[in-house]
Amino acid sequence: MKEQTNILIIDDEEVVISSISKIATLEGYSVDSVLDAFSALQKISSSKYNLIICDIMLPGMDGFQFLAELESKRIDTPVIMTTGYSTIENAVKSLYTGAIEFIPKPFTVDEMISVISRGIKYSSIMKLRKSNDDSILLVPCPAKYYRLGYSGWMNKDNDGSVLIGATDSFIKTIDQIKKIELLSTNEKLTQATPAVKFETEDGLVHQLYSVISGIIIAGNERLINEPELLEKDPYFDGWIYRIVPTELEYEMKLLIPCSSDRS
């Protein structure tokens, strides 16, 4: 069963399918593709996939409807959303409605490789958890925290500032961190746009999206010399930025409360 099909690509543009296929194939994954969401649902019912990469603007059923359809059918294959209409709203909505990643078009080869690698890793972690394998332990984020998709968290501090960081599940989907590139203070973060760059031992560069918008008032300088802090204590000592939020109330509506993970 080495020839198992791993990734399903749903996009109405042939050139996008061929681009993603090429990247995935060169990375050693096997690929299947369809041009619309209905055919995708048919494919999923007949064969198993580790990962789905889905366009938002699709004929007939769009990406969000497709996500809802998967949820109602209790299909838990991780989905990466992509779109040419790459607005912040689409990114946030995708992550809120169940996609694990959002990658705007056009993407570079490296960006796509890192996203796929995280997706495949995530998929395998979920599979292990499902089979009650205790070899992998995910530390859930504290109940009063909020997260954007599965990767970033935020916590409102008493003084009105907000701490943001990476969740344990994000850290577990990437390789050993070699280098962290932080933005400098006073720079502005926008929700669902890249905030941190992680270079990992496998040579990939991973970008973590900012959970909310705001102005950075401090970065966790300790992380630069001790990236392992992120693995050891992702929710407290491993914080990344302290920011002054600009649109907290509006943006929190599209975040997932971590308390909902404990059911």
Added chain:
Amino acid sequence: MILVRKIFGKISLKLIGVVSVTVILIIGVYSYFNVTSQSDVLLAEVERHANQLSESVKNSTRYVMLLNQRDHIQEMINRIGKDPAIDNVRILNKEGEIIYSAHPEDIGKMLDKQAESCYACHAENKALEKLPIRQRTRIFKTHSDSSRILGIINPIYNEKSCYLADCHAHSENAKVLGVLDITISLTEVDEQIKQNEIREILFAVIAITAIGFIIGFFVKRWVDHPVRELVNATDQVAAGNLNYIIKNLSTDELGTLGKSFNNMIKKLDETSQQLYQSTKMASLGQLAAGVAHEINNPLTGVLTYSSFLLKRTKDNPQMQEDLNVIVRETLRSREIVKGLLDFARQSTPKKSSIDVNDIINHAIAVVNNQLKLNKVNLVKELDPSLPKITADANQIQQVFLNLFVNGIDAIGQNGGTLIVKTSQISLSPRGITQIKSAVCAKTHSLIDAEHKIGGMPSLRMKIKSNGNEGFVNIDPVYGSYRHYFGIAYDKNSSVNLACPVCDISFLDKNSKCPKCGGPIYKFQIPNQGFLEGCASFKDDWQKWDFVDRAGEKKFVEINVTDSGCGIPPENLNKIFEPFFTTKGQRGTGLGLSVIWGIIDNHNGSITVESKVGIGTTFSVRLPQQ
């Protein structure tokens, strides 16, 4: 029929018609009564005259009667009857026999008691003996076509001297001895009455015609012309010409109507412009989003495949270099498309600390080729000590790029000079600070985004003056005086300014304008103190302590001067409006309005000075802090 309806459907003709009918009625009735009373007076005069005559005849014949000299009497009557005005003189006895007559052939004839000369007394078969003078006269015609005749009878009563006279012609018992009947021709009187009638009719006709013409003239002038002008204006507006203005307005109600019409059209024009712009903006946003989506898919292909080629050709440095250009430029396209999407979403500036000189140099590098192609000599006068400012580098670069491209376009193919100058300046807040929010005591906002002054939303207040009530739009630039008065406003009359929502007054009774001593208005600028100003609007006095106390503000000023064709004065205040373009199909008309928006977002200002044929200077000021 249509023609008739058209003619009589006209308001002026209707008015003239109604007035004419009224005049005809009044003058007709007046003339009628005038003519009747005149003829009554004439007749009464004739009657009096006849009565006098009759008395005279009676008296002068009395003595001869007593002497019973009948020849003598006949002779007298003949002589009197010769008068042309007198038709006949007769004396009848009691039995109706004509005893004497001016027409001798009648003598001896008997008159029936039913004859018109007897009727007055004998109508009831029992003879009356005394009659008032009015009943003794009668007007009759002998035949239908003869002239009218007035007859007067004068009874001759029995007296002592009559029955005692020697002739013993009358017995003592008779009361009435006979009747003197004089008839007078009314030809002359009738002639005069007729002449009076003709005069009256002539007067009436002349009066009616004159009134008709006079009314017609003024109705045409005061009603017809303005109404036609109004109709013309509505036709123009209906045809889509919203710039039409009714000129030569009078001061009457129609003038006021015209003024409100002009006002209405102005408002209509503004709102339709705004509507047009917002729909255009919305569809442009949709277009941008659609284009972004469509372009991003092919870009994905280009980016992926060029990246792969880059990986595959690691041993070919020449090819690597070329492929790198492709990858780099594709990434640039990605940013452009992202910018397009951001435009559709009206993104907020991403501010950081930037060096304006650096940004200008970047922008120059981008347009360098265009400068060379158009033989433009670029002069840089950059101040090396320019402080860094907080701004969005990309947006500010877009501003300069746009200004440079505009300058190059204005210079055209024949070459010229483009001067870019940076400097530091300090400015008083007066005349440059925009009032961006203002509220009344009950925190109702005064900002009127519908009515812009100098491109900025103005402040709207209710104004009451001389019983007039309307709105005034205050210039939103502190210390600047380009207010718009929605009503005719007399600067010397008393005035009240109030909140358009709750009517609370803005007048500050405790202070007076230091320039003219008149009343002042005062309202709150949220978090920035109060603004005061001269409420009689006689002068431009304004005070805003909050910004005055902050002192002069420091700006970085960037001047971009071209030696191009210049902008005609009538276009100068339009160039920052969205979709205004002189480039026809080549321009979207968005460039300068986007620049304006960016500068405004940075709390800066942009102004323009231009002379046709000499060149244009754009001055951008960005606050240092």
